[in-house]
Amino acid sequence: MMQIIKKGFLLAAILAFSGFAHTSFAQATKIRGRIIDSETKEPLPFVNIAFKGTTIGTTSDFDGQYFLETRTPSDLLHISFVGYKEQSFEIQKASFQTINVELKSEAFDLAEIVVTPGENPAHVLLRKIIAKKESNNPSRFDSYQYESYTKMEMDLNNIKDNFKDKKIMRQFQFVFDYIDTSVITGKPYLPVFITESLSDYHFQKKPKVEREIIKASQMSGINDNASLAQFTGQLHQNVNIYDNFIDLFNMGFVSPIADGGLRYYKYYLTDSAYRDGNWCYHVSFKPKRKQEPTFVGDFWVADTTFAIENMQMRIAKDVNLNWVKDLVSNNEYQKLNDSTWFLKKQNLFVDFMISEKDSTKQMGFFGRKSISYKNVKINQPLREEIIKLDNNVVVEETALKQPKEYWDNARPYQLSQREAGIYSMVDSIQNVPLYKNIIDVIQTFVTGYYVKGKFEYGPYYKLYSFNEIEGNRFMFGGRTSNDFSTKIMLNGHLAYGDKDNKLKYGLGFLYMINKLPRETFGVQYKHDIQQLGKSPNAFTEGNILSSLLKRNPNNKLTMVNQLETHYEKEWFQGFSNTLKFRYRDITPTEYVPFNAPDASGNIPISGITSSELELRTRFTKNEKIVMGEFERIHFGGPFPVFNLYLTMGMKDVLGADHDYQKIDLSIEHTLELPPLGNLYYLVTAGKLFGKVPYPLLHMHEGNETYAFDPYAFNMMNYYEFASDQYVSLFVEHHFNGLILNRIPLFRKLKWRTVISGKGLIGSLSDKNNGSLANTDAKMLFPNGLSDVSKPYFEASVGIENIFKFIRIDAMWRLNHLEDNPYQDFENFGIRAMFQFTF
Known part of the structure; x- marks a missing residue:
């Protein structure tokens, strides 16, 4: 029992957001900021922000705020909006930066425009999405299999300089070399727990069979624990945006493409463009009422199939949810053939708050998880040896002993030198006497x-x-x-x-x-x-x-x-x-x-x-x-x-x-x-x-x-x-x-x-x-x-x-x-x- 709480604190938090994911890029290029009108100083929503010459971009939200994070940026950040002059900014790669922008309006001579009553085109598009949900929902398949890479991380956030200088932190000075900044909140954070796993997942609808075979697993501060490896696998309780309600923290959030979405959300058709060879429409959404379990965000939907190509959701600010200051999720889909789409990446970022007293000053935790999917196979019969497995989650004997070379080949991206050092840093924390004393007090109180x-x-x-x-x-x-x-x-x-x-x-x-x-x-x-x-x-x-x-x-x-x-x-x-x-x-x-x-x-x-x-x-x-x-x-x-x-x-x-x-x-x-x-x-x-x-x-x-x-x-x-x-x-x-x-x-x-x-x-x-x-x-x-x-x-x-x-x-x-x-x-x-x- 002495270890269950040390692990349980981490795992309970992991369990709370295990249905989603967020990719952790310590050495990525991170840009956040706010876009306003240069004269009125009012925020500008739906502004296009992209790395010039790439398809990597985003749009500003209803408060004019935006954030971007990528490993493959160009040299310029390009900002454009109808009725305003375009602007470009040089960026510093592999670093965090804030770029706030004031856009200047641009005068145009336009012909007379006659506006007649009609239906919101976003509503027309939503009805088509709902009509096609059954044919686009991944749960419709009789069976599917894929290989997944999962990474989870817990971070201590909002670390201030005066905190570093405190006497109690003298034994921990070595960890501050690993402080990074969140592109979503702008808060500095320090990783305290990290785990990775590589799995083969097999699903069959009738009779229902779910099997996950964990081929590799590693956790900071924990060695040779097969039961934890089993728990921190993919879990596959992942949120499906095609469901009408999304279960997060035991609360049913209304999906932006729910059958009754119009009762909960306002929708805005903001753009259309080719994305990876598909003509797509861009729709933004926000809640109609306060404190309902809803999101604010946007999605791209493909024409003809009306399948979601990408959806980013952020919980509404006033949702009646404890301990969670912020949550941002991103679900990206890949096209397998002309009519079939399947998950490519799932990303989640959760800002856990310990206290509501001025959350900009109080320390809390970030929870982050990423899942990447590849080698997807649809409607192929499961092998008999897979069906006969005793447990839903099986840890292979070699899973906890895979060498560094194995992980370098298994990850969907290469770790930077700084990222690779996080494991050693987190392991080193376990040996600091003060850390051990803190854990002892927590264990005694809870157990x-x-x-x-x-x-x-x-x-x-x-x-x-x-x-x-x-x-x-x-x-x-x-x-x-x-x-x-x-x-x-x-x-x-x-x-x-x-x-x-x-x-x-x-x-x-x-x-x-x-x-x-x-x-x-x-x-x-x-x-x-x-x-x-x-x-x-x-x-x-x-x-x-x-x-x-x-x-x-x-x-x-x-x-x-x-x-x-x-x-x-x-x-x-x-x-x-x-x-x-x-x-x-x-x-x-x-x-x-x-x-x-x-x-x-x-x-x-x-x-x-x-x-x-x-x-x-x-x-x-x-x-x-x-x-x-x-x-x-x-x-x-x-x-x-x-x-x-x-x-x-x-x-x-x-x-x-x-x-x-x-x-x-x-x-x-x-x-x-x-x-x-x-x-x-x-x-x-x-x-x-x-x-x-x-x-x-x-x-x-x-x-x-x-x-x-x-x-x-x-x-x-x-x-x-x-x-x-x-x-x-x-x-x-x-x-x-x-x-x-x-x-x-x-x-x-x-x-x-x-x-x-x-x-x-x-x-x-x-x-x-x-x-x-x-x-x-x-x-x-x-x-x-x-x-x-x-x-x-x-x-x-x-x-x-x-x-x-x-x-x-x-x-x-x-x-x-x-x-x-x-x-x-x-x-x-x-x-x-x-x-x-x-």
Whole structure:
């Protein structure tokens, strides 16, 4: 885990913009500036800017601004605009320069012009583009294959001279030789992470097959990590401008050529010319309204086929998007034959801002990625050996060991001497003591563990907590680090409560048999308190936050002796099985009693012993994952996640008292529904066969804290409902600013609305219903626990993105409102949580 955050910070940012690209040219000729009228000083849009004698050029935007970047410029920059005198400027090659221009108007004697009402010619052109979208969309092909070169880079930006001179930076002076300037923003930047990969990509529509074979991969500061090479491959979740909505940072941006584009954009036909032998039209566009997820930019479209030849898009300045100051993308297409176009290059530049306070002075990060496509083959059958590959992304054995000569031949362009030195510079940063200290602090804060040599101490948030059973609880724990081993991780903890005066402890290990595909084996034993009926997302026992944010006395804890072993096998990407054996010995407390029914009275039970064999099957497709040496983080994907649990309780195994079987199924997914936002749903169902005491029933997930738990019933208490068969549904819709963006005051706050609803219905067979004096049940329910044959519902309306991190929900319990002397529940409540969203 010690490396997953160091890599995860970089990879999470990479993941955020992995669908696009931007080419990084450290030694390119870079020119930016602004063009205005010399008399009125008003900005001039649609001005033609080009290197004289070449087809390399651009046009000024609606604010008169422009930027150009190329490795093959001419000696002169030529600027022309109808009604104004042309100008040319000498340029300095292989450097950054700003050229602001004031154009002088030119008088012409013109014949009389009669203007009659008519349709905007750009609208006519857009309708033809939309009519031809199906025949131009790359997704129409039954199959395609190509070779791709991908380069990604993270840069620290807005570096000022006074920053270089600070005492803290004395150990880093060598890096400032590599500072460059962004042609898009004009900000200076310093590369801090860089990666390249060369891949063969294969796609087939029916049956759907996606395979990427990474032939070469290299990353600064990271050596021989196949899992990272797999992640930083092309990913092929690339944005398609022919889709009506473009997914960026979990927000559906309206494509400039969407079917309903006229509802969102204003279009202007500004030019026409031959480009690479094709007669093309130039169209500029900008949003009609503020703060909608739209772009400003331009595109060239070929006549007759009406296929996009090049499109440059920049997000609108006022889009309700966190952490992103600017984003510019460029998609360039190549003509394969008279009627077929395919991607040639994809470029993206993202300016991540850390603070909104005067972004021209605050440091932030650039994210840049470039993809070049060549050797494109359309509608050719995939080879059988490609289809039979286990994983969607495969790293060849030699991929991480390719020599410099290989890369020199593989790149679509030659690196300059300065570019080639960036790898060495970034690697050198890793060895600076100050850098290591900064990384240690970040890792400790995010992971909860402080890494020192071969051991990780923590988690820090469990060092102290308190509850009614233990009083003040003190805990010390940790696990081995990657310096100890990348094959086996040992862990353990000791805890003590000053009220019960009892020592608790845990010990275990995880052994990594194979990383890709994942195969692990582990054993874990603990003698400690546990909260039954808690969701997997809730605060763990001993977390100081669960003590501070409790809304009821934290006394429904039970002492558990638990031994768990597991074997996990991933058969191919997205499909895995986990086999577990779990032994548990649960003892009662005065707050959670164990009593057996009897005609003459209740008989106390000293404890419950169970032995279970559980088989979990998990299935999904094309999900995004960040992997460390032992752990991995799932970011979801375009398809639902299915989890099936089959559990068998085995009587007489290690003294177990109960024989039963359980089946549980869950389906979880987030649906992107632009422009309405996104909808998350979780459906769960389960059934238990057999006769068991109530702790072995399904104890429905309550929440007795003021923290919002998306996987629990937040208005339900622990030990309130239990079932031996049940169905539940969680639904949550995030509007992503769709509503509040239209209210002037809230528009500035950039708050977003979210609504949710949760429902549950379950039942108990007579043999498992201990809520009455049922002598057939194995155990009586504690006071307040009952079945949920009458459905339970709760709903909420919330505001998220408060200060970018906070979500607050107003929640209502819609039924089961009868007074219950044993359950102190609320009909209405406020819940809050921290969350990171773009």
